[in-house]
Amino acid sequence: MAAMNVSNAFLGAAPGVAAFNSLASLSGMSCRCRIGVRTTQTLINAKLVAASRLLDELDAAIASNRLADWTGTAAEEYRTRLNRIARQSALLRDDMIATSRLLWSAGAA
Numbered sequence: 001m002a003a004m005n006v007s008n009a010f011l012g013a014a015p016g017v018a019a020f021n022s023l024a025s026l027s028g029m030s031c032r033c034r035i036g037v038r039t040t041q042t043l044i045n046a047k048l049v050a051a052s053r054l055l056d057e058l059d060a061a062i063a064s065n066r067l068a069d070w071t072g073t074a075a076e077e078y079r080t081r082l083n084r085i086a087r088q089s090a091l092l093r094d095d096m097i098a099t100s101r102l103l104w105s106a107g108a109a
Contacts, residue, residue, distance in 0.1 A: 037106050040103070040106075041103055041104060041106070044099075044100075044103055045100065045103070045104075048096050048099070048100050051092075051096060052093065052096060055089050055092065055093055058085070058089055059086065059089055062082050062085060062086050062089075065082075066079060066082060067079075
């Protein structure tokens with residue numbers, strides 16, 4: 001596989017370039033791209049984990065706050081919206097898992 005070229009202008013504008021440059025000189029680190037991938041994996045993974053925890057909290061709150069005794073049009077609309085949010089949460093979680101798999105496969109090639 002051919003090495004990826006990364007624009008020097010991009011590297012110069014990116015935060016943490018000094019860290020990339022110093023890590024690139026370590027043995028086994030022949031490509032700044034790999035360092036960028038690892039840095040991105042670490043950052044995005046941390047955000048995905050945090051978002052997953054928030055989704056867990058959201059799902060628990062939705063499950064425990066359906067207000068089953070409440071009736072009427074407003075109550076039905078409230079539960080309809082809760083159901084929609086729960087579906088969106090599940091879709092977001094699925095997308096996050098798929099994104100994480102793709103991200104962690106990036107350094108394997």
